[in-house]
Amino acid sequence: MKILISLFIFICSTHWVNSHELIPLRTLISLPSLSSASLNPSGELLLTSGYVKGNLNIEVTQLATRQSIAIFNAKDKEGYRLRRILWIDDKRAVFETFRHSYRNTVVNWLVTFESDANSVSHRINRINATGYIIDPLVDSEDEVLFAHIKWNGFNRKLKIYRATSQQLVRDNFRRAEKFDNLISDAFRYRTDPRHTIRFTQTYDKEAILLTQWYLDDENEWQELYQFDPTEYSFNPIGFLENGQLAVITNIGSDLKSLYEFDVNTQQLGKLIYQHDRYDLDTAEFDQQGHLLLSVSYYDAGELQTEYFDRDKQKLNNMADNTFKGQQHQIVSQNKTGNKRVLRVFSSANSGDIYLWNTDNNTADFLASQYQNNEAYHFRPAETLNIPSEAGHQIEAFLTQPAKAVSNDVLLVMPHGGPVGVRDLSRFRTPIQYLVNRGYSVLQVNYRGSEGYGKKYLDDGRGQFGQNIEKDITTAVNFIHEQYEFKHTCAIGGSYGGYSSVMLAVLNPTVYRCVIARFGVFDLPLIFNDRNIKIDEHMIKRWERVVGKNDEKLLNFSPVYFAEKIKVPVLITAGAVDTRASFEHSNRLKYVLTQLSAPVEHLYYRRSAHGHLDRKSARHELAYIDDFIRRTLKLSKPVGNNVNTILKDEMKLIAMGFENADIVGIDKEKAQVYKARSRQ
Amino acid sequence: MLICLHEYFSTRLTKAKLVFCFVLCLFAVGCSQTLKPMTTQQSANSSTSKLTGYILFGLQSDAHIEHINIMGVPPLTYSPKNSLQHNHFILAEIPVGFYAFSSVETGLGLIEADGDHAWSFKIDSQKINYVGHLELQSLFKWCHCYRLQLANKSSFAVEYLQQTHTELLQQTDLVYKGPGSDTFIDFAMAQYRARAQYQVESMPELETALKPVSVPKGQLSKGDAK
Numbered sequence: 001m002k003i004l005i006s007l008f009i010f011i012c013s014t015h016w017v018n019s020h021e022l023i024p025l026r027t028l029i030s031l032p033s034l035s036s037a038s039l040n041p042s043g044e045l046l047l048t049s050g051y052v053k054g055n056l057n058i059e060v061t062q063l064a065t066r067q068s069i070a071i072f073n074a075k076d077k078e079g080y081r082l083r084r085i086l087w088i089d090d091k092r093a094v095f096e097t098f099r100h101s102y103r104n105t106v107v108n109w110l111v112t113f114e115s116d117a118n119s120v121s122h123r124i125n126r127i128n129a130t131g132y133i134i135d136p137l138v139d140s141e142d143e144v145l146f147a148h149i150k151w152n153g154f155n156r157k158l159k160i161y162r163a164t165s166q167q168l169v170r171d172n173f174r175r176a177e178k179f180d181n182l183i184s185d186a187f188r189y190r191t192d193p194r195h196t197i198r199f200t201q202t203y204d205k206e207a208i209l210l211t212q213w214y215l216d217d218e219n220e221w222q223e224l225y226q227f228d229p230t231e232y233s234f235n236p237i238g239f240l241e242n243g244q245l246a247v248i249t250n251i252g253s254d255l256k257s258l259y260e261f262d263v264n265t266q267q268l269g270k271l272i273y274q275h276d277r278y279d280l281d282t283a284e285f286d287q288q289g290h291l292l293l294s295v296s297y298y299d300a301g302e303l304q305t306e307y308f309d310r311d312k313q314k315l316n317n318m319a320d321n322t323f324k325g326q327q328h329q330i331v332s333q334n335k336t337g338n339k340r341v342l343r344v345f346s347s348a349n350s351g352d353i354y355l356w357n358t359d360n361n362t363a364d365f366l367a368s369q370y371q372n373n374e375a376y377h378f379r380p381a382e383t384l385n386i387p388s389e390a391g392h393q394i395e396a397f398l399t400q401p402a403k404a405v406s407n408d409v410l411l412v413m414p415h416g417g418p419v420g421v422r423d424l425s426r427f428r429t430p431i432q433y434l435v436n437r438g439y440s441v442l443q444v445n446y447r448g449s450e451g452y453g454k455k456y457l458d459d460g461r462g463q464f465g466q467n468i469e470k471d472i473t474t475a476v477n478f479i480h481e482q483y484e485f486k487h488t489c490a491i492g493g494s495y496g497g498y499s500s501v502m503l504a505v506l507n508p509t510v511y512r513c514v515i516a517r518f519g520v521f522d523l524p525l526i527f528n529d530r531n532i533k534i535d536e537h538m539i540k541r542w543e544r545v546v547g548k549n550d551e552k553l554l555n556f557s558p559v560y561f562a563e564k565i566k567v568p569v570l571i572t573a574g575a576v577d578t579r580a581s582f583e584h585s586n587r588l589k590y591v592l593t594q595l596s597a598p599v600e601h602l603y604y605r606r607s608a609h610g611h612l613d614r615k616s617a618r619h620e621l622a623y624i625d626d627f628i629r630r631t632l633k634l635s636k637p638v639g640n641n642v643n644t645i646l647k648d649e650m651k652l653i654a655m656g657f658e659n660a661d662i663v664g665i666d667k668e669k670a671q672v673y674k675a676r677s678r679q
Numbered sequence: 680m681l682i683c684l685h686e687y688f689s690t691r692l693t694k695a696k697l698v699f700c701f702v703l704c705l706f707a708v709g710c711s712q713t714l715k716p717m718t719t720q721q722s723a724n725s726s727t728s729k730l731t732g733y734i735l736f737g738l739q740s741d742a743h744i745e746h747i748n749i750m751g752v753p754p755l756t757y758s759p760k761n762s763l764q765h766n767h768f769i770l771a772e773i774p775v776g777f778y779a780f781s782s783v784e785t786g787l788g789l790i791e792a793d794g795d796h797a798w799s800f801k802i803d804s805q806k807i808n809y810v811g812h813l814e815l816q817s818l819f820k821w822c823h824c825y826r827l828q829l830a831n832k833s834s835f836a837v838e839y840l841q842q843t844h845t846e847l848l849q850q851t852d853l854v855y856k857g858p859g860s861d862t863f864i865d866f867a868m869a870q871y872r873a874r875a876q877y878q879v880e881s882m883p884e885l886e887t888a889l890k891p892v893s894v895p896k897g898q899l900s901k902g903d904a905k
Contacts, residue, residue: 104818151824524861524862525831525861527859528831528857528858528859528860528861529830529831530814530828530829530830530831530858531796531797531811531828531829531830531858531859532828533858533859534797534858534859535796554862559863559866560866576816578828581830581831582832583830583831583833583835586832586835586838587833587834589834590834590837590867591867591870594867594870594871594874
């Protein structure tokens with residue numbers, strides 16, 4: 001019997017090894033084949049967009065006939081990216097394209113459809129008016145609320161019109177209805193559920209004060225609430241039947257919760273909804289403000305929407321049961337709500353789009369958002385709740401490969417921020433790449449992370465190299481008690497890059513290597529890396545994250561104690577990064593080089609605080625895997641296509657050293673990797 | 680020139696001297712001095728007097744630059760040879776005193792250093808004064824909008840000097856005079872000098888690890904020109 005069981009296990013593991021495919025980076029790092037899907041108000045037409053080999057395609061499908069026609073195509077080299085797409089009525093849609101590679105050009109386009117029972121045709125016009133649609137006013141045919149912006153150098157002039165699509169196309173608003181009641185310097189005008197302009201905000205950058213305004217029934221702007229946005233959150237949802245304003249805020253509670261707010265007294269009223277542990281993300285009321293329809297939040301890193309209407313609850317349960325173990329959200333629906341576009345996703349699923357007809361309860365699979373991913377298996381993240389010595393629970397996510405392909409290396413990956421950012425249980429390309437290559441990846445929502453209340457967030461302020469790293473270490477110790485790993489390395493971007501270095505400094509016996517991406521390593525430099533940062537208000541803002549700008553920060557700046565970094569370090573950075581200035585990375589590289597410490601660096605010429613092109617992103621990941629393998633002397637990853645993949649990745653790395661626009665020309669390194677690709 | 684004026688005044692202030700100095704200043708302000716970057720050979724044989732110091736600044740631009748204008752006595756102008764500049768450093772000997780980046784001429788127009796931020800710096804005598812990295816980036820196609828900022832890229836400046844002007848760096852102090860205050864150059868130079876010392880003492884085993892150098896406490900190099 002024992003022999004049979006062993007044989008079964010052996011066959012199973014052999015099968016895993018044999019069936020395990022290494023995912024090519026070109027496949028994994030690609031643009032979505034289906035980036036958006038949007039129904040028109042009647043639910044007859046479906047507008048979809050996506051990228052095929054980097055080419056942007058926008059199509060419309062007549063659902064009755066399933067006839068599709070292309071309405072916009074742009075070649076990859078032209079650099080078009082879709083930013084926004086929305087229907088303004090049954091026959092018209094507007095979409096916005098953005099071209100980073102062409103000096104950030106933004107263009108809005110109008111598509112007008114003609115359809116009968118059997119066919120659909122279209123006409124496309126470039127919108128000459130610059131600005132954005134505040135509200136598509138889907139109930140009014142061919143009318144939108146448009147924020148018209150004219151630039152004069154850095155000064156902008158804003159006007160708001162209730163305009164037709166042709167007025168937008170011609171940039172001629174002489175006959176449009178002008179909304180005169182504007183507040184100077186206000187931005188982000190918003191409508192209420194009745195599509196009336198109701199909210200706006202102003203920001204005093206010197207005082208760091210955000211003021212929310214609302215338009216009362218007498219058409220006068222009233223101050224709604226003034227607060228420090230780096231400390232508090234105050235998000236108006238809409239006016240309720242009783243005249244109170246519904247807001248999601250944390251001014252009266254630790255957790256962001258849904259409250260009634262009296263605009264006259266500026267006092268919080270009744271608590272409408274509060275979660276036990278998590279901050280609320282959104283809330284939705286019906287058009288009259290009578291009924292709370294839903295609230296959403298992230299529970300264990302997964303998006304949860306709670307419905308209060310019985311019918312919607314029923315439908316949500318149905319979706320829960322259909323897509324067990326996955327998260328889902330409605331990304332578009334027709335006016336009556338019986339046709340919905342549903343996005344289903346998880347930590348192991350990069351997104352599937354379904355067309356859900358609630359009349360006959362059918363959910364037609366439209367497509368995967370990343371069709372190239374369909375052929376591969378991805379690994380789900382396990383959510384962990386880890387008790388800390390300080391008494392709080394630390395939420396963490398562990399993504400592991402199948403045992404048969406594991407290389408027994410734990411990669412600890414702290415997130416960026418550190419304050420007000422968080423990790424979620426969602427598909428993340430770099431994590432899936434690393435897990436596919438055999439690594440286990442641990443993400444930790446340490447103190448300072450968003451979503452667990454104001455105190456938890458505030459507890460991370462000024463804790464660079466201190467309580468934040470204590471939380472991560474608690475999680476790493478917990479993992480080491482539960483699982484066995486031969487090696488542990490730290491890898492992270494932005495604050496995560498800093499944290500990775502500090503983890504290795506604080507725990508020299510635990511970490512065997514560090515990958516510090518786009519990080520900050522000299523904390524006082526955060527306050528003076530360019531002349532705009534030395535302004536008083538900027539210093540105040542940063543002090544709320546980093547802590548007081550004084551000499552003590554040197555004690556937590558690895559540049560000044562680099563000799564304590566005892567393991568090989570790979571530093572990657574973007575040459576045009578102004579958020580975590582490129583200078584930070586070069587300082588760390590400089591001092592480690594002076595100390596003759598093992599350090600490698602990759603400076604991406606066109607990258608900012610992250611990559612703006614796919615080639616650089618692929619190059620960095622391939623190099624990171626190679627760096628870890630060389631450092632830890634690991635064998636090749638497990639997979640039946642390993643030789644092909646490694647050959648491709650060595651070529652990819654070599655190409656990066658031959659291209660001035662990736663990491664710059666380094667002929668020696670290029671030769672080394674070319675030679676390795678031939679092995 | 681300021682020192683010259685200071686010395687002149689400190690002897691005995693007369694109306695005639697005052698007029699003379701005023702005329703001198705006007706003359707100096709009117710005639711801008713063209714910055715000529717020093718070559719490695721020039722810097723190796725260079726020595727400053729009490730009245731001059733070295734200015735070092737970096738330049739990075741994705742736009743064509745015709746001139747960079749620096750206010751001061753005398754006003755300075757730098758005209759790059761190449762139209763686009765990527766991490767290019769300019770080292771030149773100039774009179775001591777206070778200066779400020781004032782504008783960049785691109786050919787399409789003048790981009791002024793906005794009054795909201797710090798552009799000024801002081802040149803100390805007989806020192807290499809790293810005053811920052813001037814970055815010009817075009818923002819949008821549809822407007823003549825550029826982002827002009829003065830960045831702190833001290834480590835690149837140190838590397839540049841170590842690679843290109845080694846002899847000058849060995850003989851001359853490098854100080855940070857860019858935006859804000861920064862200890863890095865002091866730290867890096869202490870490390871650099873310790874390494875140089877070690878090389879002299881223990882050649883040829885250069886690969887042996889160096890002992891770390893601590894940050895000189897309480898010696899934040901003040902960016903005193905704001």
